[in-house]
Amino acid sequence: MDFKKVVSHCKEYGFIFQSSEIYDGLAAVYDYGPYGVELKNNIKEYWWKSMTQLHENIVGIDAAIFMHPKTWKASGHVDAFNDPMVDNKDSNKRYRADVLIEEYMDKLDAKVEKEIKKAAKRFGDSFDPVMYKETNPRVKGYLDKKQEVGSRLAKAMTDSDMPELKKIIEDLEIACPVSGSRNWTDVRQFNLMFNTQLGNIAGEEGKLYLRPETAQGIFVNFLNVQKTTRQKLPFGIAQIGKAFRNEIVARQFIFRMREFEQMEMQYFIAPGTQTEWYAFWKEMRLKWHKALGTPEENLRFHDHENLAHYADAAVDIQFNFPFGFKELEGIHSRTDFDLSQHQELSGKKLQYFDPERNENYVPYVVETSIGCDRMFLAAISNSLQEETVPDAEGKESTRIVMKLHPALAPIKAAVLPLLKNKEELTSKAKEVYKKLSLHFPCQYDEKDAIGRRYRRQDAIGTPYCITIDFETLDDDTVTIRDRDSLEQKRVKIDELVSIVSKNVSMSELLESLLQ
Numbered sequence: 001m002d003f004k005k006v007v008s009h010c011k012e013y014g015f016i017f018q019s020s021e022i023y024d025g026l027a028a029v030y031d032y033g034p035y036g037v038e039l040k041n042n043i044k045e046y047w048w049k050s051m052t053q054l055h056e057n058i059v060g061i062d063a064a065i066f067m068h069p070k071t072w073k074a075s076g077h078v079d080a081f082n083d084p085m086v087d088n089k090d091s092n093k094r095y096r097a098d099v100l101i102e103e104y105m106d107k108l109d110a111k112v113e114k115e116i117k118k119a120a121k122r123f124g125d126s127f128d129p130v131m132y133k134e135t136n137p138r139v140k141g142y143l144d145k146k147q148e149v150g151s152r153l154a155k156a157m158t159d160s161d162m163p164e165l166k167k168i169i170e171d172l173e174i175a176c177p178v179s180g181s182r183n184w185t186d187v188r189q190f191n192l193m194f195n196t197q198l199g200n201i202a203g204e205e206g207k208l209y210l211r212p213e214t215a216q217g218i219f220v221n222f223l224n225v226q227k228t229t230r231q232k233l234p235f236g237i238a239q240i241g242k243a244f245r246n247e248i249v250a251r252q253f254i255f256r257m258r259e260f261e262q263m264e265m266q267y268f269i270a271p272g273t274q275t276e277w278y279a280f281w282k283e284m285r286l287k288w289h290k291a292l293g294t295p296e297e298n299l300r301f302h303d304h305e306n307l308a309h310y311a312d313a314a315v316d317i318q319f320n321f322p323f324g325f326k327e328l329e330g331i332h333s334r335t336d337f338d339l340s341q342h343q344e345l346s347g348k349k350l351q352y353f354d355p356e357r358n359e360n361y362v363p364y365v366v367e368t369s370i371g372c373d374r375m376f377l378a379a380i381s382n383s384l385q386e387e388t389v390p391d392a393e394g395k396e397s398t399r400i401v402m403k404l405h406p407a408l409a410p411i412k413a414a415v416l417p418l419l420k421n422k423e424e425l426t427s428k429a430k431e432v433y434k435k436l437s438l439h440f441p442c443q444y445d446e447k448d449a450i451g452r453r454y455r456r457q458d459a460i461g462t463p464y465c466i467t468i469d470f471e472t473l474d475d476d477t478v479t480i481r482d483r484d485s486l487e488q489k490r491v492k493i494d495e496l497v498s499i500v501s502k503n504v505s506m507s508e509l510l511e512s513l514l515q
Contacts, residue, residue, distance in 0.1 A: 001384050003322035006377075007253050009384060009400070013460050015039065016254065028247065028258045035460050036376070038410035038441060040261075042506075043375050044240055046407065047263045049510055050288055051238040058236035058265065059229050063217025065210060065242060072193065072209050074345040075216050075338065076309055082189040084157075084165050085248050091179035096248050097165040097187045100174050101153050106324060108146045115139050154305040162187040192245045194258075210244035215367065217241070218266045219338045222350055222363075226268075233352055233363060234277065236267040240372065252323055254373045261372040268363040270354065271336065277366045278313055278333045285317060285329060285368050291512045292405045294382055300325060310337035319378045328378055329370035336362040379408060383461065389486060402461035403484055406504040409461045412440040413500050416453050418469040420446035429468040432478065432493060436466075439497050440504060458483060464500055 010016040015036035018025035032040055051058050072078050084097040115138060120127045133139050149172065156164040165187045175182050194210040211217070218237045225237050240263045247258055254260075269277050282301065289299055297320070304314040313333040318325040339362045343350040351360045383404045388396050406412070413436055417429035426446055433444040443462070445453050450467065457465050465481040472478050477490045480499065491499060502508065 001322065001381070001386065003253075003381075006322060006381055006384055009459070010036070010253075010380065015380070015460075028251070028256070030254055030257065035410040039379065039404070039408060039461075040372060040376055042408045042410070043379065044261075044263065044372060045506060046292075046509065047288075047370070047372075047375075048238065048240060049506065050513060051236070051265050054510060054513060055236065057231060057234065058238055058267075059225060059231070060238045061218065061221055061225060062241065063214065063221060063239060065244075066208050067211060067216060067220070069207055069209065070345055071216050071220060071342070072212075074341040075219075076341070077193060077209075077212055078191075080309060081193060081212060082160075082191050083248055084162060084187045085190040086166065086169065086187045087185040088176035088179055088181060089183040089185060090181040091176050093176060093178050094248055095176075097162075097169060098153060098157060099249065101149065101165070101168055101172070104172050104174055105146050105149055105153075108142045108149075112139055112142050115142075150305060157306045160189070162189065190248055192247065194244050194246050212245050213243050213369075214239050214241045214262045214264050215266060215369070216338070218264070219342055219350075219365075222268065222339060226352065233354065234267060234269040234273070236265050238263075238265040240264075252321075254377050255321065255323075255326065257373060262369060263372050263375075264367065264369045266334075267366045267368075268352070269366060270357070271361060271364045274312065274333045274335070274364050274366060278331065281366055281368050282315060282331050285331060285370075287513060289317065289319075289328075291509060292379070292382075292408070294319075294378075298382065299328075302327070308332070310334050319374075319382075321378065322381055328374050329368065332367045332369070334365040334367050336364050338365065339363060379404060399455055399458055401458040401483065404461040405509065406463040407506045407509040409463050409504065410441065411443045411457070411460060411462045412504040413464040413466055413496075414443045414445055414453070414457045414462050415466050415468065416444075416450060417446050418450060418467055424473060425468055425470070428472060432466065432468060432496070435493075436496060436500070439501055454481065463504060466496065 013035060014033035017031045017033055019029040019031050020026050048060065052060050085094060086097045086100070087094050112133070115136065116129050116132060119132055119136070120129070133143060149168065152164070152168055155161070156168065163186070166184065169184060170182070173182060193212050196208050196210065198208050218239055221237070225231070226235070240261065242259060243262050244259055247256055267277060267281065286299065290296065300318050302316045302318045304311070304316070307314055311332050312335050315331050316327040317329040317331070319328040339350045343362065350362060352363050353360050380402070383402045385401055385403060387399060387401060389399055390396060415429050415433040415436065417425040419425055429446070430444060433442055436442045445456065447453070454465055461483070463483045467479040467481070469479065476493045478493055478496070479488050480491050480496070481488045
């Protein structure tokens with residue numbers, strides 16, 4: 001669905017609001033509304049349980065946002081957590097230099113896709129897209145250009161070569177999207193960490209940072225967790241928490257924000273086994289996404305060309321957002337960089353004694369890291385659909401429906417009296433509502449015609465609507481309507497809890513990961 005429609009749907013139906021909206025908002029900061037917080041909590045529960053319940057050797061922590069300033073010196077964030085920044089002198093707009101170049105490369109991809117679609121239409125069933133890419137001069141030219149630009153960008157980023165980044169922008173004749181001019185400043189490094197002051201200490205000694213990632217809280221607690229839980233390698237530590245980055249350009253709704261939530265797991269392993277575990281977690285994490293019903297064509301792996309300073313391998317799981325394939329989750333082989341750095345700067349040993357090897361060593365780490373907010377946006381983008389269905393009179397009508405996996409849906413069932421001015425129907429409906437509310441999130445709604453109430457529940461992703469009518473008063477049966485199939489059937493009130501629970505259960509979803 002069109003991205004603007006996704007954004008407006010989130011606001012209209014109480015999923016996401018602009019932060020401090022009555023004061024005209026705060027750029028790239030958002031609040032989760034009544035349905036948004038339920039969906040977000042369900043995403044977190046699915047991730048948390050898939051890590052800590054399905055793996056006996058993964059445990060959780062909740063580390064503080066504030067950490068000793070030396071933490072960020074050891075991790076490299078003080079010296080190296082920078083983005084290349086460039087300003088357009090005519091529009092006074094600021095951009096990330098690498099993103100401007102990546103967007104140029106995306107345009108080349110779009111041109112390739114356009115050519116392939118035209119050719120597929122022209123040649124029909126005999127069309128071979130792989131051969132076409134290799135033999136068509138125009139398409140090959142686009143792909144060669146992208147390869148050349150990508151190589152230059154990767155080298156410039158690895159070398160922190162700011163003049164080269166500006167040269168690439170100039171060579172490609174990249175213009176400011178606002179002013180259309182190519183009048184750029186030099187490219188400079190911009191540190192992304194927010195800093196604040198410790199109340200009773202002035203100057204540099206009292207400087208604190210809002211954490212830019214949650215991983216370091218896991219690393220500094222490695223030995224605490226290992227000893228108290230008596231874990232043997234390999235084992236993992238999971239955490240869900242807020243992180244903060246002073247993004248140069250935060251945009252595309254909740255895709256890139258200055259305050260966001262991460263779901264991270266650091267898996268501690270013996271040196272030399274990282275290739276095996278890296279492959280294992282790539283497969284496991286892709287399976288986690290597919291279990292939600294995400295179409296395979298909307299997910300893909302994208303290997304990093306420009307590796308972070310701590311990694312020997314890194315890959316993104318990209319999702320096809322309404323604005324194209326972008327990073328949803330990262331899997332990184334971090335070697336022993338983090339623990340070694342903290343060991344060196346703190347003077348405290350962060351080693352594991354391996355009884356099988358009969359030696360002490362600093363473990364290696366494989367990380368999986370997913371943005372909860374990006375996962376939220378992916379879930380909304382994947383599930384929000386506009387479709388034509390028959391109405392109560394059998395005529396075709398359009399409905400907006402959010403086909404979320406039932407385990408993630410904010411509201412599991414809506415209880416609807418057929419008429420609101422019949423006290424016997426409303427009292428019975430409220431009785432059913434109270435009974436179901438003990439087991440899962442429900443909603444009671446008696447306003448407007450029944451068809452309009454169905455549409456409201458479709459729009460927030462409610463899997464089941466339960467209608468109380470005059471037949472209910474006679475035999476204690478209700479009509480239960482399925483959101484996706486629109487099938488309606490009569491069932492006993494006493495059967496409702498088991499019917500709905502089975503289909504919205506998080507356990508059923510988790511079980512699919514074991515198959």
